[in-house]
Amino acid sequence: MHGARAVCREGYVDNRDCVRRALDLVRDGLHRFVEDGLAGQARPTGWTPGQPPDTQAVLKAVLEHWSAVFRDALGPFGRSLVHELLDARNRWAHERAFDFDDTYRTLDSAQRLLRLIDATEQANAISREKEAYWRARCEAVTQGPVAVNATNLQELAEEAPPVALPNTRTSTPLSETLIVSQPRPPVREMLWQAIHALGGQATSAALKAWVLQRYPGTNLGTISAQIGMCTVNSPSRVHLPQNAAPRVANDPRYDFLNRTERGVVEWYEPARHGQWAVTRHGSGQLAVIRLEPVDAASQGATVDLSTAPAAAVTGSMAERDAEVAPVPSTRTRRTRERVQQRVQELCRHFEHYVQLYDERVPFNRSGQYEWHRRTIERRRRLGSVAAAVNDAEFTKDLWYTLAAWGMNVRRARLVPLAELRQGLQANLHRLVALERLHLEEQPPARVLALANDVWELIAALPVTQSQSKIVGATKALHHVLPDLVPPMDRSYTQVFFHWDAVQFQRRQHDVFVDMFSYLANVAGAVRPSRYVGTGWRTSATKLLDNAIVAYCLEHERPD
Secondary structure: OHHHHHHHHHOOOOHHHHHHHHHHHHHHHHHHHHHHHOOOOOOOOOOOOOOOOOHHHHHHHHHHOHHHHHHHHHHHHHHHHHHHHHHHHHHHHOOOOOOHHHHHHHHHHHHHHHHHOOOHHHHHHHHHHHHHHHHHHHHHHHHOOOOOOHHHHHHHHHHOOOOOOOOHHHOOOOOOOOOOOOOOOOHHHHHHHHHHHOOOEEEHHHHHHHHHHHOOOOOHHHHHHHHHHHEOOOHHHHHOHHHOOOEEOOOOOOOOEEEEEOOEEEEOOHHHHOOEEEEEOOOOOEEEEEOOOOOHHHOOOEEEOOOOOOOEEEEOHHHHHOOOOOOOOOOOHHHHHHHHHHHHHHHHOHHHHHHHHHHOOOOOOOOHHHHHHHHHHHHHHHOOHHHHHOOHHHHHHHHHHHHHOOOOOHHHOEOOHHHHHHHHHHOHHHHHHHOOOOHHHOOHHHHHHHHHHHHHHHHHOOOEOOOOOHHHHHHHHHHHOOOOOOOOOHHHHHHHOOOOHHHHHHOHHHHHHHHHHHHHHHHHHHOHHHHOOOOOOOOHHHHHHHHHHHHHHHHOOOO
């Protein structure tokens, strides 16, 4: 441990060198895959007989022969990874700088592509590199300005003990060296830093003192409330929004403290402290409970939190394909049952509704499809959300897309382009924290917390001059985070989920969380990314919207 930390303090990180090694591994892993796919065909551009191609040539070969050879094997997600890695290679070749976010994103995308083609050896090598890079980040956050010798990343990964990693929401753009500045993160992340800096155990008073010293001006009451919210066995945590519905305490953003005695907390370790959860008693009141131990054979199972005192294992994650999990809601039982029925019907006949939408597309005003397709494709080419937000052409295309989608009429008039661009840049830290998430990959226990995180972004993002946030913001975010945020509207989404106009306007948070949670469950059940293709099938989340529109066209009379 001491040796690893000594390396952290004495060396430095060359981010470009990390990117180079990742791209070399992509070349090595992808080379054989491409050659096998192109067996009997002419060699792609940039390939020389008897010589291994460079990274650019291998990536371009996939795109040049996409339709004929690689579409079925890689799918739309694989193609987006190829575009992203090609962009990273070009940036590297032109001596562009890579900050922490860019470097880690490249490592992550390289690993995902290699796993997609079963290049296990290269994928595992990048996995070790990623782990070491995160450990360096963790050391930097918990011990102050730190650097790591790039040549010792493997040594660090092997020698250092497991360390809980910081949430990506705290990630701060870095330059060539891994030096952490001190922005003002959410208070819960201040507490994450504090508990590590204080050795993994501290009194509440010590945590508050550390936060106030490092982040002067932080509200003392907020610190106290967040300590309770992040403490898995604190009864008072049920009074905060993140714990307002049944869930297992397994989200590292909100579940990292355990109370050992009055006024004393320590780092939460499920193996030592047990698994905790928020559940609802028969009376309807929320309570914090400790779950019964789960044997190794049940790892990865979902948990039914509707009863107390102990939770029972109900089935594997694979069973979610057969039935969509219910969503916590404050509406009447009859309404919830109606929504649940139509959601299950949507899942059972999803392909039918996707095809029906293609046949009866209701959005045919000039520019509606053209601007949408152009914006989505540019977002994919740019790769990272940071690149998109800082790209003048992308934000202009986004503004025109929203205008074509009816967001610049009557009371829903768009904010000026400059204000939209500034709003996206001001919320870049929130966008970066969400950009690697895919809606159809979210475990049911984490959906509610994710919905609240997305709502925080919606509430902070200026899109229209109206007080109503859901429609304009989700349509904007759909193009910025196309794998995570479905577009929502009044005519179809509101109607499908049985929200009336008054509720949709006055209970925006509840409405959004309810609809987003249901859509996440549907995405997990039907895997809409399988249907991504031409026309309006631009992303998994757009396909969810398409299916809902088609359902309403067949069964409802939208306003």
